Amino acid sequence: MAASPVQGEWKQSRASSREGHPSSPESSLTWCLAHLSRPGSGAEQNGHGKVDSGGGRDLDKRSRVSQWRALVAIRTQHIKGDKAGIARFRTQGGLQPLLDLLKHPDCSRKTLDLALSILANCCTELETRIEVRKLDGINIVVEILKRNVALETVQNRAARALGNLAMDPESSALIHSAGGVPLLLLCVSLSSGPSSPTGAPPKDTCPKLECAQSAARALLYLSDTPSNRLSLLTQGTLSALAPLIAPEYPLGLRRAALKTLHELTRGCGVECAREVSRSGVLAQLGVMASGESGKPFEELALKTLANMCSQGCMRPLVGSLGVIQKFTEEVKRDPLKSGVFLKALCLCCKEAVNRAKVKESGGLEVLMGFLAAHQSHPLSRLAILACVDFVFDESAMEQLQELGLVPLLVTRLVELTRGEEQSVEKMDVSISSNLSPTELLPSSCFESFDFPPPEGCKKEEAAREQGLCSSSFLSLRSWLVSEGLISSEGDLLDSSGVEGEWGSLQIPASSSPQTSSPNPDVLSSLKNTSPFNPTASSSSKKAAQPSPRLLFVLIKNH
Structure with missing residues (x-):
């Protein structure tokens, strides 16, 4: 079969390059840009607007050949290598004719493939991304995705271009508003159907899978803000990506899908928890976190599961996967580099089913070791609240006392009473870059809750909880208010329905009834009677220590 003129000219051009002819016109970027702007298809029109059936057709054919040669040269010679070639292409005005070419409705598939590949490579440079955005390049690429749904190679390169553009927050917002997300999800769904159990595994080079990988990567960069993550979740992104982490898919696609799932679960909210439940992804994440899928996936899967611990309804499910032991090991290995795991470990203390696992995994020792070494860390409050859950x-309280909980709590109380500001300890780069302050300590961290009830039911639920309080508990709570140890009766509402243990609190008679803060003299006496002497016997320490429950109440009040 004879080669087409375009293909023949391209092969001749490549042969000339191999032979090293310095005089080939393609070696000049100026020549390439001049021919890039010529029409890629369609007959040339004469001055009267009529088609010249003879010479015009030949001229159009020559123009297409020259345009193809220019595109090949730009791709293989002028923008290849370092960013200097891309910058030169941009500064000499190459982006506008390239985008004009992509806008042409009759642009062939091969030309689209090559032009999109050039655009995607150019968008690895920041200044190019800014200019493409100014030239309305995002809408142009989104329109290409709309027009070429059935062409995987075009979809793949368009998705790669959008992924590179989405690295900038401004471009990410524009892609969302231009309707790029549903089109990228369509690219993902091309390969997310159920695979045959007897069929051969998909090949790494399959165009559909390459397209899905590029789309998954683009969705990763589009998950850059809480509002964008929520938008992606409500459009079904998590459910679309969940099947792609299965072992029968290529490593590159699995890694891209898992990275995006990890980003989507950052600051896991109610909608995220719902989508996780619907997708059935937990079991596969558990397998990955166990190390059965290999080291590259283990840490990322574990972090994804740790993200989900922000939601009370998810924690028992996450704990059932056997990952609490791994959370403990990660925090023990390096507390300052394991903020996401420490937070997850603390939150897992809120449910009884997980508290048993925390104790069995040595979690209490890890929490106490962290509190002793990093009292000014932003997560120290969460670690104290984790101890409160026990x-x-x-048996857990006895273990915590033996590990030195009381001296730590008394020291914290003394600092709080003196009004000393806690200086935030300098965190490791891995924490500060991966966790924002709101993600380190979201307000939802301090309560165990399932999907919240409708707004109208909240007062009704509160009244029902109030009615469940026992009389002895209510009496104790009122007495704590009168003694100034809590500021209002609502402070202890989280403990409603529980009596007996709180009745054993030994409240000092000398505490001030007029203030909501503990009396500094009381705290001083507590500190003096605490077992700071390491040589004291175990029995004398227990006898001398104030009740940890009392200290928890005092700290909670602050």
């Missing part, structure tokens, strides 16, 4: 577990 307040009705006698």
